[in-house]
Amino acid sequence: MTAIAVLAGGVGGARFVRGLLHHERAQETTPAGRTRTHVRVIANTGDDMWLNGLRVCPDLDTLMYTLGGGISEDQGWGRNGETRRTSAEISAYGRGWDWFTLGDLDLATHVVRTDLLRQGSTLTEVTEFLCRRWQPGVELLPMSDDAVETHVRLTQDIDEHPAGSLIHFEEWWVRYRAAVPAGEFVQVGLDTAQATEQVIEAILSADVVVLPPSNPVVSVGTILAVPGVREALGRTLAPVVGISPIIGGAAVHGMADQCLEAIGVPSTALDVALHYGARRDGGVLDAWLVDTTDASAVAPLDEAGIRAAAVPLWMTDVPATADMVAAALDLVRLPAPS
Numbered sequence: 045m046t047a048i049a050v051l052a053g054g055v056g057g058a059r060f061v062r063g064l065l066h067h068e069r070a071q072e073t074t075p076a077g078r079t080r081t082h083v084r085v086i087a088n089t090g091d092d093m094w095l096n097g098l099r100v101c102p103d104l105d106t107l108m109y110t111l112g113g114g115i116s117e118d119q120g121w122g123r124n125g126e127t128r129r130t131s132a133e134i135s136a137y138g139r140g141w142d143w144f145t146l147g148d149l150d151l152a153t154h155v156v157r158t159d160l161l162r163q164g165s166t167l168t169e170v171t172e173f174l175c176r177r178w179q180p181g182v183e184l185l186p187m188s189d190d191a192v193e194t195h196v197r198l199t200q201d202i203d204e205h206p207a208g209s210l211i212h213f214e215e216w217w218v219r220y221r222a223a224v225p226a227g228e229f230v231q232v233g234l235d236t237a238q239a240t241e242q243v244i245e246a247i248l249s250a251d252v253v254v255l256p257p258s259n260p261v262v263s264v265g266t267i268l269a270v271p272g273v274r275e276a277l278g279r280t281l282a283p284v285v286g287i288s289p290i291i292g293g294a295a296v297h298g299m300a301d302q303c304l305e306a307i308g309v310p311s312t313a314l315d316v317a318l319h320y321g322a323r324r325d326g327g328v329l330d331a332w333l334v335d336t337t338d339a340s341a342v343a344p345l346d347e348a349g350i351r352a353a354a355v356p357l358w359m360t361d362v363p364a365t366a367d368m369v370a371a372a373l374d375l376v377r378l379p380a381p382s
C-alpha cells in the first residue's frame with residue numbers, strides 16, 4: 045500500500061485532494077496494477093470558532109463535503125441544496141453575525157459535532173464519526189485536538205474594534221474581505237496545543253507528503269506551527285512536495301497575497317517556496333511545482349535545494365488537477381540531482 049499525507053486548508057486543499065484521489069484511483073486500475081493508496085488529510089483547524097453556541101470547523105467541513113459529494117459546487121464551501129431559514133430566525137432575535145450565516149443543512153453538522161464534543165469526544169473522534177456518513181475516501185485528521193484559533197492584529201480602528209486588538213481570522217476574511225491591514229497573525233491556544241498522534245503517525249509513515257496549493261500562511265502555515273508537525277516533517281523518510289498557490293505573482297482565488305504581505309513574504313511562487321525552505325536546510329520542502337508562467341523560478345529553486353518543475357497549475361477541473369498531482373509525484377520520484 046502507498047500512503048500519502050496531505051496538509052490541507054479548505055477550498056484549495058479540497059479541490060486538490062479530489063484530483064489526487066482521481067489520479068490514484070486511475071493508477072490502481074492500470075494493467076501494472078498498483079496497490080491501493082491510502083490518503084490521510086491533515087486539516088487546518090485554525091479557522092474553527094464558536095458561533096451561536098456551536099463549534100464550526102470550516103476547513104474540515106469543506107474537505108468532508110467536497111470529498112463526500114455534499115458541497116455547494118458554486119460556492120466551493122457549504123452544503124448543496126442549502127436553505128437559510130434557521131439563520132433568518134436567529135437574526136430576528138438580533139443574534140448571530142450577519143456576515144457569517146450558517147445554512148440549515150450545515151447547522152446539523154455543527155449540532156452533532158458540538159453534542160459529541162460536549163460528551164467528551166475529541167475532535168479527531170468526532171471527525172471520524174461525521175465521515176462515516178460522508179465517506180470522503182480519505183482519513184480526515186484535524187491538525188490538533190486542542191483549540192488553536194487564528195486571530196488577526198488590527199493596525200487601525202474598524203467598526204467596534206480598536207487598532208491593536210485581535211479579531212478572529214474569519215471576521216477579517218469574511219466580514220472585511222481581508223481589505224483591513226493585518227499587523228500579524230496570532231494563533232491563540234498554540235502554546236498549549238499539540239499535534240495529535242494520528243497526525244504525527246500519518247507524516248512519519250507516509251511514502252510521500254504533499255503540500256497542496258492551500259494558503260501558505262493561514263492554512264499550511266497554521267498546521268506547520270502546531271508543535272510536533274515540523275519535527276515530524278524533518279524526521280519522515282518520505283519526500284515532501286508542494287504545489288504553488290501563487291501563479292504569476294497573484295493568488296488564484298482567495299486572498300493569499302494579503303496574508304503573505306502581512307508576514308513580509310512577496311507573492312511569488314519562488315518566494316513562497318523559499319519561505320517554506322529546503323528540507324536540507326531545516327525547512328520543509330524537497331520539491332515544489334510552479335505554474336508554466338513562473339518557469340523562471342525553477343533554476344533558483346534547484347539551486348536552493350528544492351527540486352522544481354513548471355506545469356499548468358490551474359485546478360480548472362478534476363482531470364486537470366489529477367495531471368498536476370501526477371507532475372508533483374513525478375518530481376519526487378526522480379533521482380536526486382548530483
Ligand code: GDP
Nearest residue numbers: 053054055056057257258259263289298300359
Ligand atoms: P481556504 O481554507 O478555503 O482558504 O482554502 P485553502 O487554504 O486550501 O486554499 C486557498 C488557496 O488556494 C488560495 O489562496 C489560492 O492561492 C489557492 N488556489 C485556489 N485555486 C487554485 C488553483 O486553481 N491553482 C492553484 N495553484 N492554486 C489555487
Ligand code: CA
Nearest residue numbers: 053054091103
Ligand atoms: Ca480556511
